[in-house]
Amino acid sequence: MLLNNSTPDRSLVISYQPEHEADAEYKVYYAWYDHEIKEMQFEDISEVDKFSILLDARTEEAEKNFQNFALLIFVNRKCPDVIGLAANFNPKFKLKASPIINIDDLIYANVSDKFIHNYSDGSKGQFIITGRMDIARAIPLAYSWELKNYSRHKRMVNESIAVVEVSFEEYLNIYNGPTLPNTIQEWDKRQSIFYDILTGHTEIMQSTKTSYTRGEYYDAEDRLHPLHRYKLTDETHHIVLEDVLDFSTGIISDVVGKAHAFETNSTEHTQGILKTLEHSITETELAVDGQILGTTSKSLVGSDLSADGIIINLWFNCANFWDKWED
Structure with a gap:
């Protein structure tokens, strides 16, 4: 059948x-x-x-x-x-x-755009997950951008929990001028999204490996500077929410296109549905010859959700990627 x-x-x-x-x-x-x-x-x-x-x-x-x-x-x-x-x-x-x-993958998630999250190194930061979006649309400079090796699999864990597992790579190369290095970034992202279609229980995990490179260039004095991968980052995000049920669907922006969007309406709403929030990141600095200059790591240890206007945003891709900007 x-x-x-x-x-x-x-x-x-x-x-x-x-x-x-x-x-x-x-x-x-x-x-x-x-x-x-x-x-x-x-x-x-x-x-x-x-x-x-x-x-x-x-x-x-x-x-x-x-x-x-x-x-x-x-x-x-x-x-x-x-x-x-x-x-x-x-x-x-x-x-x-x-x-x-229909959830294809995560575009973007945050728990406020404010620096309310405390990290193990004493710093404060934002909790933002950048998933699959055409970020190059927001860049006014000359660039090349590529989405590579995109793979998605959906299945049911039980009668009500759907799982979406996604992996993809992104490549961005920005031209900065004749005597400046190109800015090159490469991302390797893996997502797991668990969604209970009855209760709205939602769990999102994303691992992101990013490399930062300065392209080969000649400076104003005609000196050659070789290609230099100068930094690597390895980070994981994890968020668990309850009662994620009321989605709106439409064009979010020129960068995001069409999406399913969920947004809390107050700090109290955010406090009521947020169950787990985790983030860790390791940064490695590299010399021109590839030798490791140093490594630092930090992880989220707590969040101050007491102020007014602490809002959660979730955006999910819901259509063919290249048709996302059509109504």
Whole structure:
């Protein structure tokens, strides 16, 4: 049995509930295509009481990777060895399709834009997660930007919790002038998003590895300065929230495009739904020859959420990336 989500803007949760009697000779498999290893995967669900399947929205990317399709396969192991009505496998089951919010990946998250978060080195900072956005749209200089090796997989953990796992790389090269080095940044990002479609319980984890490079250039006195990767950072963000249910959908900005947006309305609202907040970062300074000059690390140890106007913002990509700026 082929399961297919043809809606362009909503994911579907398919609830499978068998009603036939279990039999060791009757097998039921959930099958889907793993686009990363380019193979079909099969999961034996013969003995489940209920099973949930997440089908991606029908976007160009999902269709290319068959993420809006799945199969239910019913196997009668008695045939062809035994012929007769008694050997027939007549599966009985219920299927229920429920449209849910289509989350592709995290664009951006913050817990206020104020410096209210305390770190282990004594500093204060912001809690901001920058996910997949076309940041180069905000840069007025000449640049090249590339999104590379984007991969996304969605699945159901149980009847109500959807998981979105994403990895991608970004490359940005900014031209600063004839006697200045280009500014080059490269990001390697991995996201895990857990979302309970019934309660709004939301957990977001992102790891980000960033490299900072000065391009090769000749200065005003015609001296050559070689390419220099001068800094590496490795950071992790983790946030857990309750009752994330009231989304608005639309164009956020020229940089972000179309997104599902969630925003708290007050400090009290923020205090009520924020359950976990973690952030750690390690910075490594490098010499021109690649030798390590020094390494520093810090982690979030607490946040002051007492002031007025402490707002949480979450933005999630919800459409084909290149169609995000169309209404």
